[in-house]
Amino acid sequence: MSDSNQELRVSKIKNGTVIDHIAAGQALNVLAILGIDGSGGEEISVGMNVPSDRLGRKDIVKVEGRELSPAEVDVLSLIAPAASINIVREYDVVEKSRVTRPEVVTGILSCPNANCISTEGEPVESRFDVLDDAVRCGYCDTILREDLAEHIATD
């Protein structure tokens, strides 16, 4: 079954964003990294572990009423490097793009080093430099390679 047929398993959206080709199991982390939990009134549909020609298995997230900004799309690359982004207006895909790795992500991840100054209530946002296969805290140099989603900053 093709990817497009699989997308029908979750309802089509009128206006918003479809994040496709998310690695299986990462859909909820994608929502977390974007700070989307429905509290803003968005309707969210999630397809998990569905068959995919390209990935074998994949997750899909559809967010009604919200178009992702380029900065938001960039941070997705940390946990969903193969994701594609479809912006939908009046049921039509008007923009289609792939995520690209940013050089820096700000305010998204929380440094796991309990002794890092960025975790101590100072008036700064967390900042991580993006390396080839990891991210590195811009304050204390701690390198995060695995389980990035576990370090998504929560308010």
Place this chain on the structure above:
Amino acid sequence: MRHDHLISARQLSRGDVEAVLDRAAEFDAGERVARDDDLLGLLFFEPSTRTKMSFDTAMKRLGGDTVDMGTVESSSVKKGESLADTVRVVAGYADALVLRHPSEGAAKLASEFVDVPVINAGDGAGQHPTQTLLDLYTIRENAGLDDITVGIMGDLKYGRTVHSLAGALTEFDVRQHFISPESLRLPKNVRYDLHEAGADVREHTELGGVLPELDVLYVTRIQRERFPDENEYRQVAGEYRIDAETLDAARDDLTVMHPLPRVDEIAPDVDETEYATYFDQAHNGVPVRMALLDMMLPGDGGDGR
């Protein structure tokens, strides 16, 4: 050197290091400048003897003066003031700031809130770049800085002087051997930088096998407070203690260094040997910090530079 701030030894190119060390040698030889109007702010959020006193001495020997935050207990920090606010206030008094702080990244953060140069004088287990400059000055005086083998032993995980030194040595032709207990090996970020720099690095759990190869042995304290179990600490610490007998296996021209303070990792009988360089190393802090301040402070110091 054209950096606004000195936060990490990673900023320092070989050229930067050589420029500071050459200038330090000039101060060591008795050169003086007139920085009568310059004020250096000393913000030490944790105890320090050598670093703080040598910065204080260096600034005064340059003809300037220092303003000192004092202890945390006697400052507004005790009232809960943020580091960002503290440095913004003191930057209004001083032409440059020297910051020692128990948290990693503190100097980086401070540099984002002020317009005067910030010099990292040690941030938690992170970096201590000015210690590295005086270490390199000492190594250059005793062994040269190329085609040498350096052993760094002790607490490599939390030792900020080690993190800075290891990075800086990659700018030179230096073979680096790291000797530590398994639990205190280099942290991931330092390994990453060494790998990226293509450094010639080997790791060991015992000094014996590598000691005869070394031109320099850099010893650091294994910190008791890092071990949850006192017995485990005692077992480990004893294995990384050197005395005059240990050094029988070393080359005659070995240089033994230590950032100090030492506790018992270097026995007093080493002090009397030709190997011991750690007190000279500490004294080198003044000319090296004079050079650094002279190069980082605004203006030309009155000597036309």
